[in-house]
Amino acid sequence: MTSSSPALVSKAPHMGTTIFSVMSALAAEKKAVNLGQGFPDFACDSQLTDLVGQAMREGHNQYPPMPGVASLREAVAAKIEALYGRRYNANTEITVTAGATQAILAIVLAIVHPGDEVIVLEPCYDSYVPNIELAGGRVVRVPLTPGSFRPDFEQIQAAIGPRTRAILINSPHNPSGMVWTREEMHQLQDILAPTDIVLISDEVYEHMVYAPLQHWSAAHFDGLAARAFIVSSFGKTYHVTGWKVGTVAAPAAYTAELRKVHQFMVFTVNTPMQHALARYMQDPAPYLQLPAFYQRKRDLFRAGLAATHFKLLPSEGTYFQCVDISGLLVPEKNLSEADFCQWLTTDIGVAAIPLSAFYGNGFDQKVIRFCFAKTDETLHAALHKLQGL
Missing domain, CATH: 3.90.1150.10 (Aspartate Aminotransferase, domain 1)
Structure with missing residues (x-):
């Protein structure tokens, strides 16, 4: 039978x-x-892979702290301060994640309640919408301007309602390659100022902005940083997409909620690679x-x-x-x-x-x-x- x-x-x-x-x-x-x-079809810096081997030989092969190896979180906080002028507390405001995609899912699961609305700007990376739906949220789609792919602030403003919990933005933007300007970030800050909306800022391509432009992180702006989860990716920056290591910078209260989900989703992230990345980041030249x-x-x-x-x-x-x-x-x-x-x-x-x-x-x-x-x-x-x- x-x-x-x-x-x-x-x-x-x-x-x-x-x-x-x-x-x-x-x-x-x-x-x-x-x-x-x-993804790149070329190798990463051999110094970085050598550092992974060194970390393994030194015995860094067991579970690291749940939020990430301390030296890596400190290096990330120092980099953000040097580039964007904002100091995050490495202990309470920086979390190492299993890549940016896991980071975004963990953020969404931490903050979105069933029935909450989340604004996404289309075209958008294909994990955003499933993440929101798995959390029981409702996706509110706002198109970027066809052709230029610039944000349409009238439509963003019109999409905000009493159930809006968060807005998810991505700059530099996948798939279009558009980069938000300083003025556009200020406009977003002004729109969100009278609300309790949380910002999820996907900044995984932060180090790929071409002259004469520059990357304007949510960390640059007081009104955005105070309500933002900022997501970054070592995979994109150091040509190691298969390592799946990312970070989230956020205010301490936000980070506490993120870590509640993160710990039961993956608990920790690859230990020797974290130690290698921390050492490699001591030289800012690669990024x-x-x-x-x-x-x-x-x-x-x-x-x-x-x-x-x-x-x-x-x-x-x-x-x-x-x-x-x-x-x-x-x-x-x-x-x-x-x-x-x-x-x-x-x-x-x-x-x-x-x-x-x-x-x-x-x-x-x-x-x-x-x-x-x-x-x-x-x-x-x-x-x-x-x-x-």
Whole structure:
């Protein structure tokens, strides 16, 4: 006699496989150049991996403190103060997380009650909405301005209601590469000032902002910092996305609530890597030099794309370049963004991501996203294929 499994009622009936996994699998199947998923295809600094081995040999292989290794939290607090002029208490206001995605889920679960509303600005990273829904919250979608992807403050103001618990922003912005200006951060501060709304500021690309612009962290602004969870990522900064180590800076009362969830979600984060990162951070050069490093790759990629019929959109920050595909002549006319990316991967041999995947309603504006966090050889190989369009 065989037994059947009891039926489950899904908590996430509308959640499918992330577009990044889908396109990376297709790229591997077709042996295409993968400019879709946002990860480097080059090695990190060997000094950093050497420091991991050193930490292991020194015996840092057991559980670290739940909030993170003290020396790493102190290094993060010192960096924030040096760059953004705000001192966070390393003991009570800095938490090491298992990457930024875990950080955001932990924040949402800590502060969002069933029925609370959370404003997200679309297009947005694909974990935001599922996080809010898993917490029992209601997602309130506000579109960024199509084309420029700048925040529309009239629509943000109109979206605020009595149940609004939080707003989630992302600068530099994935997928568009837009960077919030100082004036825009001030406008957000003014809008939130009379409210009790919490700010979740996703700043994982903070060290990828291109001259003459600069990154304006929520930590720069008294009125934002007082209500903000600020999320950062070592994976993005040091080319180690697979390590999944991030941080959250927040006022002590906020941090206490975050840690209640964090401790029962992952408890702690990889010990030897935390010790290695703490030592590596003593030299600020790697993150201070990162904008120039990626700006050169961006400019190389943009120069190559200029020889195609793609229309280049601005790339102010991140390691993403968005392009308008409406001017391309392809075998099948009027392809959707998603179908175009499938065709581009299968027939041309270059994988990209449709921007429609970052909208709840699949809004199709004929724009796709490439990742240029690749070796020059990879970029040249992709450009050779794309210039044949």
